[in-house]
Amino acid sequence: MKLIVAIVRPEAVQDVKDALRKAEIHKMTVSHVKGCGQQMGYSESFRGIKTQVNLLNKVRFEIGVNDNFVKPALEAIMGVARTGKIGDGKIFVLPIEECYRIRTGEDGSIAIG
Amino acid sequence: MKLIVAIVRPEAVQDVKDALRKAEIHKMTVSHVKGCGQQMGYSESFRGIKTQVNLLNKVRFEIGVNDNFVKPALEAIMGVARTGKIGDGKIFVLPIEECYRIRTGEDGSIAIG
Amino acid sequence: MKLIVAIVRPEAVQDVKDALRKAEIHKMTVSHVKGCGQQMGYSESFRGIKTQVNLLNKVRFEIGVNDNFVKPALEAIMGVARTGKIGDGKIFVLPIEECYRIRTGEDGSIAIG
Amino acid sequence: MDSTNVLFLLIGAVMILSMHAGFAFLEVGTVSKKNQVNAFNKIIFDWSTSTIVYFIVGFPLAYGTALYVNNALFTYNNGIELVRFFFLLGFAACIPAIISGGVVGRMKFFPQCLAAVFLTGIIYPFFESLVWGKISFMGQDGSFFAQLFGTSFHDFAGSVVVHSIGGWIALPAIILLRPRTGRYEGHLDTRPSSIPFLSLGSWILIVGWFGFNVMSAQSLDNISGLVALNSLMAMVGGTISSLIFSKNDAGFTHNGALAGLIAICAGSDVVHPFAAVLIGAVAGIIFIKFFEFETEKLKIDDVLGVWPLHGINGTWGGIAAGIFGSKALGGVYDLNFFSQLTGSLLAVVYALAAGFILYKVIDVVFGLRMTPHQEMMGADLTFHRIETNPEESL
Amino acid sequence: MDSTNVLFLLIGAVMILSMHAGFAFLEVGTVSKKNQVNAFNKIIFDWSTSTIVYFIVGFPLAYGTALYVNNALFTYNNGIELVRFFFLLGFAACIPAIISGGVVGRMKFFPQCLAAVFLTGIIYPFFESLVWGKISFMGQDGSFFAQLFGTSFHDFAGSVVVHSIGGWIALPAIILLRPRTGRYEGHLDTRPSSIPFLSLGSWILIVGWFGFNVMSAQSLDNISGLVALNSLMAMVGGTISSLIFSKNDAGFTHNGALAGLIAICAGSDVVHPFAAVLIGAVAGIIFIKFFEFETEKLKIDDVLGVWPLHGINGTWGGIAAGIFGSKALGGVYDLNFFSQLTGSLLAVVYALAAGFILYKVIDVVFGLRMTPHQEMMGADLTFHRIETNPEESL
Amino acid sequence: MDSTNVLFLLIGAVMILSMHAGFAFLEVGTVSKKNQVNAFNKIIFDWSTSTIVYFIVGFPLAYGTALYVNNALFTYNNGIELVRFFFLLGFAACIPAIISGGVVGRMKFFPQCLAAVFLTGIIYPFFESLVWGKISFMGQDGSFFAQLFGTSFHDFAGSVVVHSIGGWIALPAIILLRPRTGRYEGHLDTRPSSIPFLSLGSWILIVGWFGFNVMSAQSLDNISGLVALNSLMAMVGGTISSLIFSKNDAGFTHNGALAGLIAICAGSDVVHPFAAVLIGAVAGIIFIKFFEFETEKLKIDDVLGVWPLHGINGTWGGIAAGIFGSKALGGVYDLNFFSQLTGSLLAVVYALAAGFILYKVIDVVFGLRMTPHQEMMGADLTFHRIETNPEESL
Numbered sequence A, B, C: 001m002k003l004i005v006a007i008v009r010p011e012a013v014q015d016v017k018d019a020l021r022k023a024e025i026h027k028m029t030v031s032h033v034k035g036c037g038q039q040m041g042y043s044e045s046f047r048g049i050k051t052q053v054n055l056l057n058k059v060r061f062e063i064g065v066n067d068n069f070v071k072p073a074l075e076a077i078m079g080v081a082r083t084g085k086i087g088d089g090k091i092f093v094l095p096i097e098e099c100y101r102i103r104t105g106e107d108g109s110i111a112i113g
Numbered sequence D, E, F: 001m002d003s004t005n006v007l008f009l010l011i012g013a014v015m016i017l018s019m020h021a022g023f024a025f026l027e028v029g030t031v032s033k034k035n036q037v038n039a040f041n042k043i044i045f046d047w048s049t050s051t052i053v054y055f056i057v058g059f060p061l062a063y064g065t066a067l068y069v070n071n072a073l074f075t076y077n078n079g080i081e082l083v084r085f086f087f088l089l090g091f092a093a094c095i096p097a098i099i100s101g102g103v104v105g106r107m108k109f110f111p112q113c114l115a116a117v118f119l120t121g122i123i124y125p126f127f128e129s130l131v132w133g134k135i136s137f138m139g140q141d142g143s144f145f146a147q148l149f150g151t152s153f154h155d156f157a158g159s160v161v162v163h164s165i166g167g168w169i170a171l172p173a174i175i176l177l178r179p180r181t182g183r184y185e186g187h188l189d190t191r192p193s194s195i196p197f198l199s200l201g202s203w204i205l206i207v208g209w210f211g212f213n214v215m216s217a218q219s220l221d222n223i224s225g226l227v228a229l230n231s232l233m234a235m236v237g238g239t240i241s242s243l244i245f246s247k248n249d250a251g252f253t254h255n256g257a258l259a260g261l262i263a264i265c266a267g268s269d270v271v272h273p274f275a276a277v278l279i280g281a282v283a284g285i286i287f288i289k290f291f292e293f294e295t296e297k298l299k300i301d302d303v304l305g306v307w308p309l310h311g312i313n314g315t316w317g318g319i320a321a322g323i324f325g326s327k328a329l330g331g332v333y334d335l336n337f338f339s340q341l342t343g344s345l346l347a348v349v350y351a352l353a354a355g356f357i358l359y360k361v362i363d364v365v366f367g368l369r370m371t372p373h374q375e376m377m378g379a380d381l382t383f384h385r386i387e388t389n390p391e392e393s394l
């Protein structure tokens, strides 16, 4: 089992959700985050005081999948989240050791999906 | 050392915190997230324009624990976060390789608690 | 490749960003979270109804790095986020199995930086 | 002079109109984020249906004038009767706005709008007519009360007629509706969504209240600086007492100001300013104590606390006018305590009965309560298919 | 009596001033969070430049009085001409405020401010002078229209002169500017940032509107309760119809109230209150239908829907006055349908032409459109180097 | 006529009351999110204690009338003296509201409320009595200043008496209190929490200001359209200059409008409208330059910038009236420059001394400063045990 952590542009969120659904991946946890990478930040100013803000809005997907779903998930995300301009984001794949469905107490690969 | 990532219903948060405290687990990081799973989403509409929103409010716990605390933590969470209806959430257990307490610079299993 | 997850005080955010930049680490994903640890919480009250709130504002950094950057990153963070008072936060290092740059589709250690 | 009176009443009418934004924001700030949009749509729609219903049925019922059949009134004395209608409509429309704050979070949209129709069409205007209107029973010179007690029942700006009627009607509605799911099983987060919106609502109400009270003179000749000052003093008394008694609780403080204003309406033209401070201060404490009693002891889930705020404090205002409306206590007129007491209690009985029947019938016929799933999703998504900050959802 | 008229006009002027906060919040709530600060700075700056320009050029153009060269006017009759200027300025300044809501999210800051200068300095005052001002053409007794149709063109409080002019000028501006990037390719999130701010804006506008309409009598002697009542009735009609037709959509409901108020301005002093309800109700539905037609069928990206709201409903208001402004239909005066129709259509033609020329010239000379990158970052960061909740950014 | 004056003053009084919601929101929007609730409770409580204290002590001190011992005044001339009190209370209550914005984030709750008692009970009324009240010293016909300079010190609506007194008292308070922890060590995030709330506060203040200034005529006969126009022109001047000079900074723009209004109070009844634009424009720039000078060079942590905004601009307003209040420069009256200068500077000296003594004594006796831990947690949790969006906390 793997935990796929994908950081994408806010504009891509609806497309990513749709693409995942098409790849039969229906379960995910999503949150608003701020990110910085090669993309430039900007500086803010209020009443003469400047602040360097170099974190832009991004959206973070966290998707627990069984091993055979890793590839479809990655392809689904990369297929729609890519604009080719800097700021498109990253995907990390982490190992999951255990997984539980709270509703039933089931565990392992049956619980993840 | 393991990182327990638990996604639960917002209504369960106070109970989960209490249950963890009873299990002698006092340290955690928590955030508001949106999730989708078997639970249905809903569609929004504003001035005639519809948007499909299928992510519901959830709360994400992130708890770093030593190995012998994994079981008590899981039991604590599942004991109170289960309503038996879809939408109760998931728990993932990930391996932690290193852990540091910023205040002291201590590391390893002594730092986590 | 490792995923460094660091929970720090909100006051330390600008310094942590600067320190990471000096350590040649430019890429990160950051979010507002709530945390509890040895630091005391507080209780809220509204129109006579009390609520126990024991989660304080924290900021969570998530930094994917190649192995040789782990140490510099840890040192950078701990160097500036430490006040010596409880509440300074934690750093967890998790293993990353795969990493992809969405923009180009590159993967592995070249994609992470 | 008539044109001046038109202006005078119009200022009052518009200030009371603005108070409905205040009702909305007070509710929005106090409830959960998932019920904010609903508060807005409910208040503006209730205002709108109330306008139509009170125009066609309620105002004629209370005062005997059907403006729409008498075109001569459109221009007679600059149309003063039309503006008087507008002004008095503002009072009528407070009834559903008051109740709204108590039943929020689990009442269905259209049944609650339907209730507003009967409230402003019949239930409120009937009582109004007994005190201010064409049925010479309680408040009019030479009315039944005046003969019985020597002095008629005095309610200058509606502590009893408006606030207590609204607050006491809310009580059976809230009880019939039952508490929000999980409210007394510890599962429900009762914390307010936004103190700034709560405070904004409170401020809009405070400011508009001076139109409510001062323009109740209904003609510029009768304007009374004492009414303005006493309203101020009661607001201030309520704020101070509730801030101190609640140990600086933001919810009680902002409601305390309103509690004071509610209690002073009845006697604002007759009591001494220091009495007004006292009336307001007591009102602030009444709200705190009865809100806790109601929601914790009686386990009645009155979300904004409209029964203690408007109901009990309205009644207190009616009675307090009977106590402090006396020259011996520095007032400028001698009211009759028993007249005030009887009138105030009569309003309680009337409101409880009317409220019970109205909401019971609607409950039986249409059902009042949202489903548990709707309640969990919130009134915003259920009835309006939108969240309060739509752009933020994912 | 003059001092009273000064007060009368001043109340109107200040209420209209407050409406500009309403315009700002309506826009802030409807747009994306990244364009909120811009809405505030734009509205307050447009108000400010409009004041200067209308004082120096526009008001003299429309009414022939240059207040700054005639110090005697500063004290003559308590300075009534100065307050009349202030009152009428409020109308003029609505033009850029209306347009602002249509072009939001991709128009550059200074070009849009520059447009405001021409709008309130020349384009609006010229039309104003034809109806209310010194060029006796449409609205004045004995004007060209009066001779042609028997009755002059009647626009009591600006359905046509203010709202339709503003809304129809906005149309070419929006078309020239083209849709926001991705608007019709499905990439753009069009959801509003905040229903509470949208509702706050709507309420501020509703309340201020009574200054707009009632004080259009311009002297206390002429105050008309009918104007107040009809404004109320149209607001209520618009709210009810749009809530029902949109199935309780919060955006349409709050705009429906405004639609009703826009449509009633022209005939508020002459129609029957039930006609006002109807005019408002139709206006609410017009907004819904034409907003969908415009933004979905025609693919014109009018963010707040200012063309259907102010433009079409302003025109509808002018025409509706010609229909219902008749004693046979319960009104208090007989307007001429063809006079109203012709006047209303003339305004459309004038506004379209003026708007097209103005924005085309500015576009060619300075460029109207933000760069795609600026648009993506938002107008707040682009022009004001700040986000709307700065403390939250990291 | 008396009833009309009661209405006139009442409108002013209520508009100034509403400004206190404006003070609250301006502060709420500018400070950190952890200090929002505190701003609300502070402002409403200060208003309340000010009412009591100014009623019992302050107003009698300034004008010699103790309203509570003379029941005849309750009805005499429709109670006009009571409304005059209400109107003038609004000015007095500005003093703690102004100071509040400077000391926010680290001052304890009750010491700051205690200060308000002395400010509105004694310190402000004493100076007020010298200019407008019973001690014929500066502003009265035949006063000491009138004899000395030929013309008395003129402060029509309080640039000096209200704003400069408030702003200059704040200065020693802020200095004694010391900067917020980390303010000048780079650890403190000084970014505002909410531009919409900041703007809302600014708009409420702008609108209410017309009550502040116009009703300072104190009787309808003396109403002056010039006062209204000049207030508008100065607001507009301040907005334009500060927007341009700050390169479209939202904070400076919204404060610039207020800066203009502060500066015009003194001379609004005498200067030419173009002079008003200039006075306002200079005020806008003064705020920008002195705010930067104060907070960056002098390292005085004046959170909202109340010293440059109210203090320096109030003084500028007093002096500017002496410059532009001259028929030669288009004004309608000749003021005396030295009278204005001396009076304005006297206010500075008085305010600095009074402010220093007051806050020093309170500091020594009770302590002014929150603990570092309280400061870190925020005033909301410290004093009110609640956050501004309670439902969001976990």
Ligand SMILES: Nc1ncnc2c1ncn2[C@@H]1O[C@H](COP(=O)(O)OP(=O)(O)O)[C@@H](O)[C@H]1O
Pocket: A007, A034, A035, A036, A037, A038, A039, A056, A058, A085, A086, A087, A088, A089, A090, C027, C028, C029, C030, C062, C063, C064, C065, C101, C102, C103, C112, C113
């Ligand atoms: N090594 C990393 N660790 C954590 N987050 C990252 C990392 N690299 C990129 N991100 C996230 O991805 C976003 C886009 O990255 P960026 O470098 O701008 O794009 P690109 O991959 O196209 O060069 C960043 O804003 C950040 O949130």
Ligand SMILES: Nc1ncnc2c1ncn2[C@@H]1O[C@H](COP(=O)(O)OP(=O)(O)O)[C@@H](O)[C@H]1O
Pocket: A027, A028, A029, A030, A062, A063, A064, A065, A101, A102, A103, A112, A113, B007, B034, B035, B036, B037, B038, B039, B056, B058, B085, B086, B087, B088, B089, B090
């Ligand atoms: N595979 C997964 N990856 C990430 N998050 C998940 C996953 N499965 C469930 N979740 C989270 O748990 C929440 C509840 O899941 P759901 O499937 O509705 O409940 P149940 O487990 O009862 O079927 C989701 O909203 C989502 O946030």
Ligand SMILES: Nc1ncnc2c1ncn2[C@@H]1O[C@H](COP(=O)(O)OP(=O)(O)O)[C@@H](O)[C@H]1O
Pocket: B027, B028, B029, B030, B062, B063, B064, B065, B101, B102, B103, B112, B113, C007, C034, C035, C036, C037, C038, C039, C056, C058, C085, C086, C087, C088, C089, C090
């Ligand atoms: N074991 C843990 N798991 C998850 N988060 C933790 C853990 N320990 C600490 N944290 C995070 O770090 C923050 C600071 O921890 P705390 O225990 O107060 O500080 P210290 O390490 O100085 O004792 C917490 O608020 C929490 O967000």
